[in-house]
Structures are given as C-alpha cells and as structure tokens.
Amino acid sequence: MEILFELLRSRGISGDESETKNLILNYIHKRKDAWKVCPDIFSGDELQDCIILKFGKPRTAVFAHIDTIGFMTRYQNQLVAVGGPDFGDSTIVVGEDSLGSIKCTVREVDGNLEHDFPRKTDIGTCLSYYQDIRIDEEFIQAAYLDNRLGVYNCLKLAENLENGWIVFSTYEEHGGGSVPFLLKFIQSNSPIRQALVSDITWITEGVSHHEGVVISVRDRNIPRRSFINKVIGLARESGIPFQLEVEGSGGSDGREIQNSEYAIDWCFIGAAEDNVHSPNEKVSLKDLDSMLKMYQYLMAKL
Amino acid sequence: MEILFELLRSRGISGDESETKNLILNYIHKRKDAWKVCPDIFSGDELQDCIILKFGKPRTAVFAHIDTIGFMTRYQNQLVAVGGPDFGDSTIVVGEDSLGSIKCTVREVDGNLEHDFPRKTDIGTCLSYYQDIRIDEEFIQAAYLDNRLGVYNCLKLAENLENGWIVFSTYEEHGGGSVPFLLKFIQSNSPIRQALVSDITWITEGVSHHEGVVISVRDRNIPRRSFINKVIGLARESGIPFQLEVEGSGGSDGREIQNSEYAIDWCFIGAAEDNVHSPNEKVSLKDLDSMLKMYQYLMAKL
Amino acid sequence: MEILFELLRSRGISGDESETKNLILNYIHKRKDAWKVCPDIFSGDELQDCIILKFGKPRTAVFAHIDTIGFMTRYQNQLVAVGGPDFGDSTIVVGEDSLGSIKCTVREVDGNLEHDFPRKTDIGTCLSYYQDIRIDEEFIQAAYLDNRLGVYNCLKLAENLENGWIVFSTYEEHGGGSVPFLLKFIQSNSPIRQALVSDITWITEGVSHHEGVVISVRDRNIPRRSFINKVIGLARESGIPFQLEVEGSGGSDGREIQNSEYAIDWCFIGAAEDNVHSPNEKVSLKDLDSMLKMYQYLMAKL
DSSP states (O other): OHHHHHHHHSOOBTTOOHHHHHHHHHHHHHHGGGSSSOOEEEOSGGGTTOEEEEESSOSEEEEEEOOBOEEEEOSTTEEEEESOOOOOSOEEEEEEETTEEEEEEEEEETTEEEEOOSSOOOTTOEEEEOOOOEEOSSEEEETTHHHHHHHHHHHHHTTTOOSEEEEEEOOGGGTOOSHHHHHHHHHHHSOOSEEEEEOOEEOBTTBOTTSOEEEEEESSSOOOHHHHHHHHHHHHHHOOOEEEEEOSSOOOHHHHHHTSSSOOEEEEEEOEEESTTSTTEEEEHHHHHHHHHHHHHHHHHO | OHHHHHHHHSOOBTTOOHHHHHHHHHHHHHHGGGSSSOOEEEOSGGGTTOEEEEESSOSEEEEEEOOBOEEEEOSTTEEEEESOOOOOSOEEEEEEETTEEEEEEEEEETTEEEEOOSSOOOTTOEEEEOOOOEEOSSEEEETTHHHHHHHHHHHHHTTTOOSEEEEEEOOGGGTOOSHHHHHHHHHHHSOOSEEEEEOOEEOBTTBOTTSOEEEEEESSSOOOHHHHHHHHHHHHHHOOOEEEEEOSSOOOHHHHHHTSSSOOEEEEEEOEEESTTSTTEEEEHHHHHHHHHHHHHHHHHO | OHHHHHHHHSOOBTTOOHHHHHHHHHHHHHHGGGSSSOOEEEOSGGGTTOEEEEESSOSEEEEEEOOBOEEEEOSTTEEEEESOOOOOSOEEEEEEETTEEEEEEEEEETTEEEEOOSSOOOTTOEEEEOOOOEEOSSEEEETTHHHHHHHHHHHHHHHHOOSEEEEEEOOGGGTOOSHHHHHHHHHHHSOOSEEEEEOOEEOBTTBOTTSOEEEEEESSSOOOHHHHHHHHHHHHHHOOOEEEEEOSSOOOHHHHHHTSSSOOEEEEEEOEEESTTSTTEEEEHHHHHHHHHHHHHHHHHO
16 A cells, blocks of 8 residues: 555645656556556656556546645735635645745635745645545545545556556546546547546445445436446446445546547446545545455456 | 327436437337438447437538436435426426336425435436326427427428438436537538527527527527528528527537537527426427428528 | 727627627738748638637647627617626617617616617627727726737737747637637647637736736636746746736636647736726736737747
8 A cells, every 4th residue: 555655645736746647657667567467658748747558458448537636825825725625624734835845724714715834935836735644444534535545546456457548637626627638549549438437435424434335326417327327237246345326516537528529438436535625534444445346347347 | 299299208317318219219210211311320339329310411410409307316315406407396206216116206395305205216216207298279288398399300300301410419408418429420420510409498588489489699608690690591581480589598509519629600499488397398389380390491591 | 009909999799709800810911921920821611700820830829819798689678798797887888780880878787787778679789898998108998908908919929920820719708619629720730739828817916017917827727837837937037027826716718728638738828907897908008018028938939
C-alpha cells in the first residue's frame, strides 16, 4: 500500500495535476515489467496531465481521475473553492508559492472562504487539506481517498490485466474536460464500447460500510440499463460482496462518457465513503478489498 | 393510429429504451417495403437503443426522442425522478421487477418521492405512469404524448419521404447523451447542415390548442436566426396552420445539436400540449395533423 | 478606431450575428493585403456566421466572440433575455421587424421583462441596447464593449501576425455552440495546442482600471495551471502592464475549449470593465492598449 500513501500525500487539485501525474508515471515505469502484461504507455503534452495504459486487445476502459478538490487563493485573504470542498469549522490547509511553504487555516465567513496565513500569498496559489492518514483494522481515514483509492485500484488492477484500457483523467472534480480528448484517443487507437468508472461514492441510508463495493445504477446521470444489468449479473456470479446505489445527484467521469461522441456504455463502481470531500474521508478496508477484486473479475469477464 | 397506441403503451423511460426501440424497429421492418422509398436502416449495439433511417440523399435530419420521463425505485419506498415528472396528488405508476408486476401510487412527501407498493422492490426498478388513452373529436389525452407523438410523426413522415435522415434518439428527458454519437454517424455517412426536432412543446399564454403546429424561435437555447427565418418562410408558403413560440426555458435534442462538433442549423417543430409531463398530457388532433403535414412539406422543400 | 465604432454600432445578438459577421468580413477583405501576412480566410454556411483566419503556420489560436447580449420579443409586450443583460431602471432598446424600426424602453416588472413599444412587434424580434459611445482621455464607455473590444483586438493583432489562427465565434453570450465545430475545423487543417480567449472581464476588488490587461487564472472553469504559468512568465518578461484575476464564476469560449475533444490549453486575457452587460460598459483606454500589446507579444512568443 506504499503507493497509496504516496498518492494521498501528493498534491493535485484540479488543473494542477502534474505532481500527481509524475508520481503515477514513475510508479508505472518502475513496476510495469513485473506485470502480467506490459502495457503501452501514453503520456505527454498531447494528453496534458493524463496517462493512458493499453493492455493487450481492450474491450473495456477503466477511468480514474487523479485530481482532488481544494482551494485557490484570491485577493487579500480570500479563497475560491476548487470542486466542492466540505469541511466543518476551521480546517488546516497547505500549499506553496514563490515565497515558500504555506500552512494555515481555512474557514467560511458569511458564505465566503478565508484563510489566516499572516503574509500575502501569490494570487492563484493552490491549497490542499493537510493530510493525516489513519488506518486501523476496519477503516482507512484521510483526505482525498476520493479519488486516490480509485487510482490505487487501477494500479493494482494493472498487475494482472490482460486486455483493457486504464485511463488516468484530470479536472473531474471541477467540471471535467479531459475525458472527451481521452476518449478520442482510445477510440482512434483501439475502440471499445464499455467503460467502468473507478471512483469513490457516498455512504447513505441505502449504502453501508463493510457491505461491499458499490455498483451505481445511476447518479445525476443515467447510464444505459442493459449494460448495468450485465454488470450486476456478472457481479452476482462473482461471489464478491457488492451493494447497489440509486442516487438523484452526484457525477463522475461517467457524465462525460455519456455525453461524448462515442456510443460507450459506462458504469460507476467504487467503495463508499463517509465525510465526503472533507479531510476525514473514511472507507472500509473490506469495501476497498471487494473493489479491487470486482475490477479484476469484471475486466476479465466483460 | 394503431402504432401510436402501441407506442403510448410501451415503456421506455430514459436509459431503458430497449422495449420501445424493438417496437419501432419491428414496425419499420414490417412497413418499409410499402413506403415510397425503402430506407437504409441502422441499429444495433454500436448505436445503443437508437435507430437511424436513411432515405435517398439527405439534406436534412429529423430527430425524435423515444424515451419518456418516469421514476426509479431507491431504498425502502423511496423514488428518484427520471427527467421531470409533474403530477398532482397521488398518481398510479406501473413497472416490473424480478418478483413480478408492480402497480402502486406515487406521491410527494416533504419534497421526496415515495411509492406505496406493499413489498420491497428491486433497487433501481423503473416505474412509468399508468397509461389511460382518451380520444374524442378534438383531443388526444394520455401519458407520454411527449414524445410518442413526435415518434409517430416520424413514422408517418417515413411513408412518403424521398430524401432525409430520420433519427430516433434516447436519453433526451434526462440530460441527453445519444445525439453526439448519432450526429457523428450521420455526418460520416452522408453529412447534412439542417435538422428538425420532432417533439412536443407547451401550451402557454402565446400558444393555444387548434392554432396549428408550433415552430419554436427559441427555448433555453437559441438556434441560428437565418435558419429559423427560412423555415418560417416555407411554413408561410405552405398554407399549413402554425404558431410561433418564444420561450426562455425548456430544451430538446436541439441543445445537443447546437453544442455538437458539427455546424448544423436546427429548429424545433411540434404540437403543443397541456399538462406537460403528467399522466394527462393533452394535444389537439388538429395541431397533430398540421404537425404531420408541416414535416412532409418542409422535408421536401428544405 | 473607426472599425471599433462600426462594430459598436452593428447589431449581433446571439443567434443573429450575420450583420456583424458581414461587417468584419468586409473589413478583412479591404485590409488584408496591407497586413504583414495575408491570411487564408474561411467563412460561409459551413461555418454558420463565424470567420476563421489562418496566418502562416499556427501554434496558437485566438478566439473572440462576435455576438452580444440583448432581448427577444415574446407575446404582447413581453421580452425574453438573450444572455445576461444587466440594466438599471428603464433602458432604451432598438431593433427592426417587418413593419419597420423599433425604439422603446425595457424594464423589469416582478421579475419579468417588458417593453413599451406602442404597436405589436413580430414575435421573436431581436432588440439591442441603444448605442451611445462616450470617449475621453481615460475611458471608453458604450454598450457592447464586451466583446466588440475583443474583436477589435483581433483585427489589430491581424495587422502584424505572422503565425496563428484568429477565430471569430458566435453564441458565446447564450450557452455557446460554435466553438466545437470551429475547433474541429482548425484541428483538421493545422492543429494547435494553445488558445487565448480575447474577451472582456470584470472590475472587482482585485482588478482595477488602468492597472493593465487581465490574465485570468480561473473563472468558473479552471484551465491547466502549467499553461497559465507559462503565459504569466512571458507576460512578466514583456514589461507590458497586466493584472491577475481569480474568480469563482463567469465563463467564456474557454469553457468550450476545455470541454472539447482536443487537448488544447487556454487562457482568458482581456481588459476589465465596469457596468458589465449594461448600456454603460466602461473600459480604461490604457488597459485596452496593454491588451493589444500583450496579444502581439504573446502570439509571437508562445
């Protein structure tokens, strides 16, 4: 799990994912020769800060976004949100500008976000939650489990994957923007008609810790039912614990797959967390385990 | 009008359009040899649950969405809306899950949707309005006139169409998603620069029953004025009754045509209804008649 | 500055840009032979009311939208907004329908827009702010500086541009729709990976008159940080006055570049104005001057 800890400690708020990109790319280059199939690796300016891996002859693509929510400094001590951070009273954030390291507290005053760093920061400095990783026998708790766990799931999946695309996307937390060009790339290289979204969802009145990975029937977007039914059928066959989710809100890279120029069915599959978009996101280790197993099973069978 | 009744009775809420797709496809295969021009028919997994017909050498495409609004079961007796259903007090809905048929009542309690079916349903079961078709000399009233009438219009148009695309799309009631790949398909096969949206609009203070089909100058989206003027000019020439609409909200497949990668002008043309998105949608038969005639006229002249 | 005055006086609300298109196109044809590089000019129905200029071998594209906000008549004396007009009490608007010229007052009554023209107008008639251009030594004030100044900037840039695309887009004030097909055109002709958005932004607590052109780190959309840093680095080198902006709302053609099928970095650069979307938009001439200079510098260096 060392790479998971490194991912959790790396900063990569939407639009500023290069540090996280480099971490993932270095890991891939170090490990790929030990994987069952050594993938083709696509990265570089023509893919911005995204990475694409091609294993064998793909039938399905897995998407995991590598960006996180956070904050950006404005004028004086104002902050603007990146994505939808959700925190209690005051919360510690960290970052760096041309004058050095920043560590301070963010709070909401009359609906506006403010920080209390004593000096003026560079306009547009990105600030992330201070990271505090907590693990016990049942749970992992940290900032940014969404979507460091989804990325981790893809890196574990890569070890034994024979056929498939693994796609590391950017901007997901703040309106998206990379999935359209990523899809164009994979569809012109080796087209597929199925996609899975490796991301983290919510504990709700119908989704509990320890009950298995969540297969989402819908969120704000509704994927095609016949594909969802196919995925659920295979999940039943697998014997791996899973739960079904039906939500009216929330989104993922699935939204951009749905709205793309390609007829690609998609399904969101991921562990559920408490304390969404806070520094204290909390996921059951058992659910993470069934997420890892479910992706391996589905990518072989779909 | 038998096919219209069958369409009204078939279920096809957004994402789950396969039953409706099959009904339309079977009808086309049975009838096509009696049509003036026998079209090329495109369907299958590469178009999800959409169908495309190509007649002769197309200059214009007509889009009709085959999905409807409805409900999806969540946990316990909760429901989540599909599209924007709008109903009064309690309303009868029907569906089917792994244990059998479902017929129950839906109502809104403190802003949440609930059903009263006595047993637990499968999570994610689709429920539609109970269908009750009423016709007299002046009106047709039923659930889902939006957009079963738009589909019916296309099937009648097909009988005499010489040149044009007819496109049956999905997902329209819930954020769209099929029009981009449908456009990519037709533009790479036989490109066009004009589109008509065969759909149903609203009775308002400026749009009345029996005054003719509605040509929409705009809804939330604004199509290019020069094309709208061209359509209105031809409509005037035709002698067929029509009304103009100017709205600030509402959308259609036109939105996705507008935002696509292709420079395609579009215009929404359809009869207006009362009691939108309720089980009691109501359309003037005279307006339906002018809708059928207007499409035949415009597709020959545009 | 004569062409700027002509632009300010021409009408071109979103969807109805043909008058403005023709004005720009005529200007280009009259002037192009005096420019350092005579560009390839693309226009016509396949680009709707947009215009594309290609200079030399482009590395970067500049986008300027040619549409403006305004109003459209509905039934009786109702109006529907085009884009987001923002005016005080009653405001004079002008237009034309089949019966002749229209000049009247628009006001908001209980959240609804009304005009007071004494006769019935054609349904769907476009109305624009009455134009009153005011210039002194410090400021230009008029309706529609947004985005007549952005267009003017492009026409001045064209005089000395050696390599680059200049793209005049439509619909920007009302949801967009032309940028996707414009991008498809330029990417299939001579692809680029960098774009600048030549548009007008807002005076705020962090952005003042006379302090230079604004380089936007973000608005509602967040462009890729590494590109913004590159632009800011060059801007520093240039010695031309500029300010940085960080906003949580607002959008531009950049939104559609971000969401396109192409991995193109973008940055919004433009002078700031007071009284946004009113008949009294106000821009510092010094800021306009630094906008013109900054584009010339950046297009040579990027």
